[in-house]
Amino acid sequence: MSFSVKTLVVGPIEENCYVLKDDATGEGVIIDAGDDGEKILDYVKDTQIDVKLLINTHGHWDHIGEIDYLRDELKVPFAIHGDDASMLDDSAENLSKYMHTAGKKRPAEIILKDGDVVNFGKSSLRVIHTPGHTKGGVCFYGGGCLFSGDTLFAREVGRTDLPGGSYEELMDSVNYRLQAVADAAKVYPGHGPASDMATERKYNPYIVKE
Numbered sequence: 298m299s300f301s302v303k304t305l306v307v308g309p310i311e312e313n314c315y316v317l318k319d320d321a322t323g324e325g326v327i328i329d330a331g332d333d334g335e336k337i338l339d340y341v342k343d344t345q346i347d348v349k350l351l352i353n354t355h356g357h358w359d360h361i362g363e364i365d366y367l368r369d370e371l372k373v374p375f376a377i378h379g380d381d382a383s384m385l386d387d388s389a390e391n392l393s394k395y396m397h398t399a400g401k402k403r404p405a406e407i408i409l410k411d412g413d414v415v416n417f418g419k420s421s422l423r424v425i426h427t428p429g430h431t432k433g434g435v436c437f438y439g440g441g442c443l444f445s446g447d448t449l450f451a452r453e454v455g456r457t458d459l460p461g462g463s464y465e466e467l468m469d470s471v472n473y474r475l476q477a478v479a480d481a482a483k484v485y486p487g488h489g490p491a492s493d494m495a496t497e498r499k500y501n502p503y504i505v506k507e
Contacts, residue, residue, distance in 0.1 A: 300420040308332030312359045318346045319418025326350045326417045334363030349417050351375040354446025355434040356384030358393035358400045365402050374406035381433030427474050429467020430455035443482045451492040454503045472505050
């Protein structure tokens with residue numbers, strides 16, 4: 298299993314959208330298509346990626362902004378964890394109401410749960426349910442990569458003071474639900490620079506040191 302990762306920084310608060318392409322087949326997935334849909338689509342077309350699915354780490358406005366546009370353009374389904382599914386058409390819950398953006402989206406075609414596997418070509422990502430930032434927050438783990446959304450950042454974690462947030466749940470997520478992630482895994486967060494699990498386990502103040 299081997300895939301390439303392209304980071305596209307999109308939107309006013311610089312959200313990280315990730316476009317993955319399986320090396321063997323050219324099939325791919327898009328993670329957190331939050332804004333700048335034409336920019337994302339141009340990259341997909343320029344690199345000839347056969348996108349099979351849009352997937353999201355959670356349902357906040359800055360991560361869901363272009364899912365309907367790309368669903369229509371690419372003719373592919375969208376997947377999100379069940380506990381965040383209601384956020385798609387609730388502008389207060391996904392926070393778009395407070396950002397003066399059009400935040401209501403169509404329901405997801407696929408509902409994810411912990412342990413599910415997302416396949417594209419010969420590659421795959423495992424769904425790890427990591428509540429805390431939102432009730433249905435997830436990380437995607439595979440191919441030596443962890444796509445951590447707003448659960449885990451470089452030497453930081455996601456905020457928990459928004460609706461559905463819980464500091465206790467987030468601490469459980471980063472310290473226990475991510476235990477199986479290898480030290481060598483590269484961490485691709487929802488905002489900011491990439492890191493790796495070894496660095497986070499050593500320097501992130503929110504991760505309990507053994």
